[in-house]
Every structure is written in C-alpha cells, then in structure tokens.
Amino acid sequence: MTKHPTPASETSAPLATPFDDLGVAVSPGEPLAHHTWLGVGGSAAYFFEPVDVEALARVVARCRERAIPLRVVGGGSNVLVPAGGYPGMVVRLSAAPFCAIAVQETICQAGAGAKLVHVVSAAVQAGLAGLEMLVDVPGTIGGAVVGNAGGHGGDIGQRVRDVTVMLGDGTVEVRDRSRLAFESRWSNLDDCIVIACRLELDPDDAGLLTKRMQKQWILGRGTQPSGTRTVAMMFKDPLGTTAEALISQAGGRELRSGEATVYPPHANFLVAGPRCTSDDVRSLVEMVRDRVRQRLGVELTPLIQVW
Ligand SMILES: Cc1cc2nc3c(=O)[nH]c(=O)nc-3n(C[C@H](O)[C@H](O)[C@H](O)COP(=O)(O)OP(=O)(O)OC[C@H]3O[C@@H](n4cnc5c(N)ncnc54)[C@H](O)[C@@H]3O)c2cc1C
Structure with a gap:
C-alpha cells in the first residue's frame, strides 16, 4: 500500500520561535484579552511566564539580540491592548519565585508578580502600617511600583526602599531609594523589568490596621463598578x-x-x-x-x- 506523506497543516509540530533553543516554553500568538481587565485587543507575537529569574534572563537577552520589543503584564488592570495586538514578547511574572511575600521587622519584601492586595494584607497582619490605603487598587505590586499607584491617602512610592530590576541584557541590579524617582502615577522604572521590591513600613497595632484596611476596602468597592x-x-x-x-x-x-x-x-x-x-x-x-x-x-x- 502506498503511504501518503502527512500534509504540513496536519502535523502537530509547534511553530518555530526565536526562543526554541533556550529550553523555555514560549507561546506564540497568545491572545492578550484575558490577561487584561478590559478584555479587549489582539494577541502577543510571543508570550512567556518564566519559572525563575535565570529563564527570564535568557529570554530578555534574546529579545535584545533580535531587537524584539518586550513588555511585562502584571494584573493587566491598567493596560489597553490594540486590536492588532503586541508585535513582540509579553512576559508575565506569575510563577512562585516571582510572587513570594516576606515580612521582617519593618520591611516587607515582595516579588513583582504578587497581588497588591496580598502584600497589603501581609503587612497589616504583621502590624505594619503604610499600605492600607492601597487595598482596593487591583493588580500586582510590580505594576503598582512602576506606576506609583495610590490615591488620596498616599502613593506606594513613598514606601519603596529599593527595587530589584532586570535590565535589557538580562543582568539584575538593585536600585536603592537614591536612584528612584516617583511622581503622580509615574516612576523612573521605565527602562527595566521590576522583579521584586522592599517596602519600609511603620509598626502599628494590627487590629486597628485591619479595621482601617477593611474600611478602605468597603469605600473602594463602593466607588468602583x-x-x-x-x-x-x-x-x-x-x-x-x-x-x-x-x-x-x-x-x-x-x-x-x-x-x-x-x-x-x-x-x-x-x-x-x-x-x-x-x-x-x-x-x-x-x-x-x-x-x-x-x-x-x-x-x-x-x-x-x-x-
Ligand atoms: C477598578 C480599578 C480601580 C483602580 N484604582 C486605582 C487607584 O485607586 N489608584 C491607582 O493608582 N490606580 C488605580 N487603578 C489603575 C491600576 O489598577 C493600577 O495602575 C495598578 O497599579 C496597575 O497594576 P497592574 O499589575 O495591573 O499593572 P498592568 O496593568 O499589568 O501594567 C501597567 C503598566 O506597568 C507595566 N508593568 C507591570 N508590571 C511590571 C513589572 N514587573 N516590571 C516592569 N513593568 C511592569 C506594564 O508593562 C504596563 O505598562 C485602578 C484600576 C481599576 C481597573
């Protein structure tokens, strides 16, 4: 019996990407609508959720070598994706190493992918004040620091002690307060990927803070759609x-x-x-x-x- 070759369109071989030799799972053509709150817009040419910092560094360096533009999506609560999508790499820091939260004395350390509400709760439970007014802001701590999220009770930038960032060549550095600038809904962290941050907070009574946080949550919920x-x-x-x-x-x-x-x-x-x-x-x-x-x-x- 004659064997017919399988047409190329019926084979299940994944599409080749510029990242195939890096040993990482990059998804081509990922729809971005379900990664953003607005739920509109097209696809990313490439999408990547690194398992750790080393994998992220390999992909970031490759993007630079091949002149592929790169963006990070946090909670997607402040991003509008055009209908034509994003013609480059979109990275989401969702894996455990990017979402850890730890509190020691008056310092709260958080991975950029941690949800802001989880960071606020961890600080409040540890009896640390300074973030309660942000409990109703959606998204990640990374997105909040990059955009200096806040409201009438203050901005997150006031609390940032230092930020760990990845540069375009995949190297990692810590930027301390003296190298950071925050203004209304703006920071100078627009040239890097924020990986983690440390926030300096004030000791306070955990019970009172919990009440303050709950009040802010109810107020926020009352004004948001x-x-x-x-x-x-x-x-x-x-x-x-x-x-x-x-x-x-x-x-x-x-x-x-x-x-x-x-x-x-x-x-x-x-x-x-x-x-x-x-x-x-x-x-x-x-x-x-x-x-x-x-x-x-x-x-x-x-x-x-x-x-
Ligand atoms: C219902 C609602 C209420 C809101 N209330 C407030 C409010 O009270 N105060 C306020 O300030 N904002 C508010 N916002 C806006 C938004 O929630 C904040 O700006 C939030 O901090 C964005 O975080 P995110 O993780 O969703 O960022 P995203 O929307 O995912 O990203 C925002 C920008 O930051 C960049 N970015 C995200 N993470 C990183 C990272 N790790 N490294 C480098 N760049 C990164 C993205 O590339 C993008 O350009 C509100 C939005 C909604 C929908």
Missing part, C-alpha cells in the same frame, strides 16, 4: 482636584463610544460592554478628554497605558 471586571480607570487626578469631579462638571457622565461607556456613579471609570473593541475604549478616552478640555480648559492625562 460592581458586577463586572471589564473596567478601567481613565485619567490621573490633576493637582488639587479629581478627574471624576472634572468629568462630571463637564457633563461627561453620559458619554459612550460603541460598547465603551463612562460609569455614571464614578465618572473616571470606563466600562467595556461584551462586544467592546480597543477602538471603542480609545475613542471614549479621547472623547472624555476633549469634553473636559472644551468645557473647562483642563487637560486630563490618561492613566491607562496603550500598548
């Missing part, structure tokens, strides 16, 4: 006021673009409907910004990062 995770915070708060107040004053509560709508009870949030696209989100952010500029003469700065 409920019943859906497909939301984003649109703008930074300008000095001396809030983006929410300005959007409301400018009559922006009713604005929508396709399936993206402003969340009327708290107008600095945008909610993405089931068939929402990245373009809907982008144009709603622009629409709200234009409205505030035209009616109040104030230029809002977007918080959400478009990849």
